[in-house]
Amino acid sequence: MANVHAHPERIPQGGRVRLTxxxxxxxxxDPGAEQDAPVEWSIDGVGRLHTVGPADPAQAHWxxxxxxxxxxxxxxxxxxxxxxxxxxxxxxxxxVVVTARPFGARDSIQVHLGRADxxxxxxxxxxxxxxxxxxxxxxxxxxxxxxxxxxAGDDASVVPWPRRGPGPRALPFPGVDGYRLxxxxxxxxxxxxxxxxxxxxxxxxxxxDLDLEQERERYAxxxxxxxxxxxxxxxxxxxxxxxxxxxxxxxxxxxDPALLPYLGVIRLKLGEQSIDVTEGFGRQCYGIxxxxxxxxxxxxxxxxxxxxxxxxxxxxxxxxxxxxxxxxHGAHDPLAHMExxxxxxxxxxxxxxxxxxxxxxxxxRRAYEYDHHYGVTALASGMPSLRPADSRPRFLEAFHTxxxxxxxxxxxxxxxxxxxxxxxxxxxxxxxxxxxxEGQHNQYGDLPWTARQxxxxxxxxxxxxxxxxxxxxxxMVAYPEPWMERVDTMKRLxxxxxxxxxxxxxxxxxxxxxxxxxxxxxxxxxxxxxQAANWARYWRTxxxxxxxxxxxxxxxxxxxxxxxxARVEATPPALLLHRRLLDQADRRGQGTGLPGTPSVSRxxxxxxxxxxxxxxxxxxxxxxxxxxxxxxxxxxxxxxDPRRGG
Numbered sequence: 001m002a003n004v005h006a007h008p009e010r011i012p013q014g015g016r017v018r019l020t021x022x023x024x025x026x027x028x029x030d031p032g033a034e035q036d037a038p039v040e041w042s043i044d045g046v047g048r049l050h051t052v053g054p055a056d057p058a059q060a061h062w063x064x065x066x067x068x069x070x071x072x073x074x075x076x077x078x079x080x081x082x083x084x085x086x087x088x089x090x091x092x093x094x095x096v097v098v099t100a101r102p103f104g105a106r107d108s109i110q111v112h113l114g115r116a117d118x119x120x121x122x123x124x125x126x127x128x129x130x131x132x133x134x135x136x137x138x139x140x141x142x143x144x145x146x147x148x149x150x151x152a153g154d155d156a157s158v159v160p161w162p163r164r165g166p167g168p169r170a171l172p173f174p175g176v177d178g179y180r181l182x183x184x185x186x187x188x189x190x191x192x193x194x195x196x197x198x199x200x201x202x203x204x205x206x207x208x209d210l211d212l213e214q215e216r217e218r219y220a221x222x223x224x225x226x227x228x229x230x231x232x233x234x235x236x237x238x239x240x241x242x243x244x245x246x247x248x249x250x251x252x253x254x255x256d257p258a259l260l261p262y263l264g265v266i267r268l269k270l271g272e273q274s275i276d277v278t279e280g281f282g283r284q285c286y287g288i289x290x291x292x293x294x295x296x297x298x299x300x301x302x303x304x305x306x307x308x309x310x311x312x313x314x315x316x317x318x319x320x321x322x323x324x325x326x327x328x329h330g331a332h333d334p335l336a337h338m339e340x341x342x343x344x345x346x347x348x349x350x351x352x353x354x355x356x357x358x359x360x361x362x363x364x365r366r367a368y369e370y371d372h373h374y375g376v377t378a379l380a381s382g383m384p385s386l387r388p389a390d391s392r393p394r395f396l397e398a399f400h401t402x403x404x405x406x407x408x409x410x411x412x413x414x415x416x417x418x419x420x421x422x423x424x425x426x427x428x429x430x431x432x433x434x435x436x437x438e439g440q441h442n443q444y445g446d447l448p449w450t451a452r453q454x455x456x457x458x459x460x461x462x463x464x465x466x467x468x469x470x471x472x473x474x475x476m477v478a479y480p481e482p483w484m485e486r487v488d489t490m491k492r493l494x495x496x497x498x499x500x501x502x503x504x505x506x507x508x509x510x511x512x513x514x515x516x517x518x519x520x521x522x523x524x525x526x527x528x529x530x531q532a533a534n535w536a537r538y539w540r541t542x543x544x545x546x547x548x549x550x551x552x553x554x555x556x557x558x559x560x561x562x563x564x565x566a567r568v569e570a571t572p573p574a575l576l577l578h579r580r581l582l583d584q585a586d587r588r589g590q591g592t593g594l595p596g597t598p599s600v601s602r603x604x605x606x607x608x609x610x611x612x613x614x615x616x617x618x619x620x621x622x623x624x625x626x627x628x629x630x631x632x633x634x635x636x637x638x639x640x641d642p643r644r645g646g
Contacts, residue, residue: 002092004077009094013101014066019049021058021077021092038080043073043096062096070100118422118530123521124219125237126260127538129196130516132210133298134509136193139481142186142456143463149185150178179352182460186453194449195298198241198258207233218538260296261522262437297445300515301373303508304366304451309553309577310504311497312483313363315490316458319343319470320354334493342469349461360454361447369447373439374399376572395435397570400558402428402518404568406536406543407559413537422533426523429532433523436515462486481505497581503549510542510549555580 005020021039039057041049049060062075078091135141196206212229223229241258259267307313321328322335323343343350367377368388375392405424412420461467463483471493473485479502487501517539526532536543551557554576556569 002077002079002090004075004092004094006075006094006096010097010099011064012099013064013068013070015064017062017064017075017096019060019062019075019077019094021060021079023079023090040078040080042076044076045071045073064098066101068098070098072097118220118533120219120221120223120236121528121531121534122236122240123531124534124538125233125240126520127218127517127535128210128215128233129206129237130298130513130520132206133193133195134513134516137190137299137452138509139456139459139463139483141193142189143460143482145189146182146185146460150181175348176352176355178348179356182349182352182457183356183453186457189456190449190453195295197295198260198263206237219534220537260520261525262520263296265522265525296520297449298516298520299448299452300512300519301369301448301451302511302515304448304455305370305374305376306504306508306511307455308363308366309573310501310508311487311491312455312458312462312501314496315487316353316462318490318494319462319467320350320357323350324354328494338470340470343466346461346464346466349464353457353461361451365447366451369443372441372443373436377574390439392435392439395432396572397568398428398431398435399515400568400570402432403543403547403558404560404562406540407547408561409533409536410540410544413533420533422529422531422536425536426526426529426532429518429521429523429535430526432515432518433521436519440519459483497553497577498584499553503552506545506549507553510546513542514539514546553577553580 001024003022003024005022007018007020008015011017019041021041039060041060043049043062046062049062058077060077073096075094075096076091077093078089081088081090207230210230210233212226215233216223216229221229221232223232241260318328318335322333322338322340327333328335364384367386371377371386371388371391373392373395375395377386402425405428409420409422409425412418459481460483463481463486467486471486471489473489477485479485479488484501484505491497491501517535521535547557547559550573554573556571556576558569562568
């Protein structure tokens, strides 16, 4: 039996290893054959070796190269014997460990800097679910759905987990069947695609249509790709929703289901109440609606707010007024000189839309809810002053603080010489989460749902080819969604804000995804900064996109680092948009004169007065609600106390 001896067994790069091959038992046929038999030397991963000399083939040496990869190498030596005319190989092995050579005074060192890794967390699966849900209710997906139903297509999907039936729909007017179908189909679309059914039994279908490579980039994961990564997401989601058992088919629906951790905390607060699965009302069905726990509404009212600020609602309302032969706001109505004959083909839809006006949300109703959720409102020139019972005046400050800290985190995270700290982002997430959940009350699931349904229908009506004939736009501009061109054309005709509606769409889309990840995360019970760091990295595209679009439409850069006691910019966006519109009107009416001449006075120019008169209903002068005016005396004194004064 052959043995290989290496000396030394551990060698640095550039050294020499001496190898000796011997037999522990002499050759049975010829004891002297050990010196006469041919010898073969090799090293796994390196190749064959040369012997020291032909006089002693059982000895060899290995000169380790300077650039040899440090590792453990197996050296093989073998006697090539011949027994009765047949070749016989007697092999032995030894292990030689090559180590890195110590650095010398003149050595050059290559240093590679990389971003610090963080451990993956289970809430990353929630963010994947949120992105999937919001992408499934985007306008392009909605347009494919509606076109498949109303235009004899076959692209309509099947409702995977129906919340409830859409119920009967009827309007007491003739000729509105097309609009009624559009309204029901829109509700079915949201029922089919909005949110996710919290269940541990249906994971296979939940993550089937993911872009796995894009998710791996957002996770910054080193895990294997493909199906292995999909299974890793499913495992995280299963652990994340493991707050309670799912009843399964045929189980008791009143038992505690699997829930998001945040909703699980709310369920524990109401532990004495049973889960109700009926749709009736009265004492017999008193309890927690199961639908609210297992089908969370993954949509935010901020989507509707920014689309309304982008003049979506005002544009379709202007078309509806022209359809009814009603003069628009202001002394001049650009649509009065335009023929509405191109709209003849969609007459049933517009007729039904106009007749159904009393069943839609009013601007005042939405304004109250904007104030309730986010402390912002759309300030309208003809709208009465708001007197909200419950407002969120601190939301803008907290939200903008979160965005600013996330922007600072990205700068640190891109600097490979430091490890970005996630604690400031974590604390800001907790503040925004508390403010969001304070406003998550009775109308949270219903009013945002209704506003989304109405605005999706408005977008689809504006995207119709007939509208393109009525409001022709700029053909060479590539709008991501076809309704946008109609809104921008209307804004140019009416003299409204020149900022493209693309920025407002991005503010609504990105803002919704960011706030959903904050609202439904269990941030009050999170103390690991890695979760906040993972959140910031996952939503980097959306956060930086929101910052850019906000700066584009308001002129305010929320990513600027604050110094000293500088306050966070928390001016209501409607007020910033109003100021920006009037400043642009001043610049258009003032003129520049000759180079080098002093500018003229900034008194109210005709262009500014025209802009103020022609401001759309949602971009008029701000009206501050009466109760927000400071009182003459201390605010904490009871009403009627003489010390309050005033």
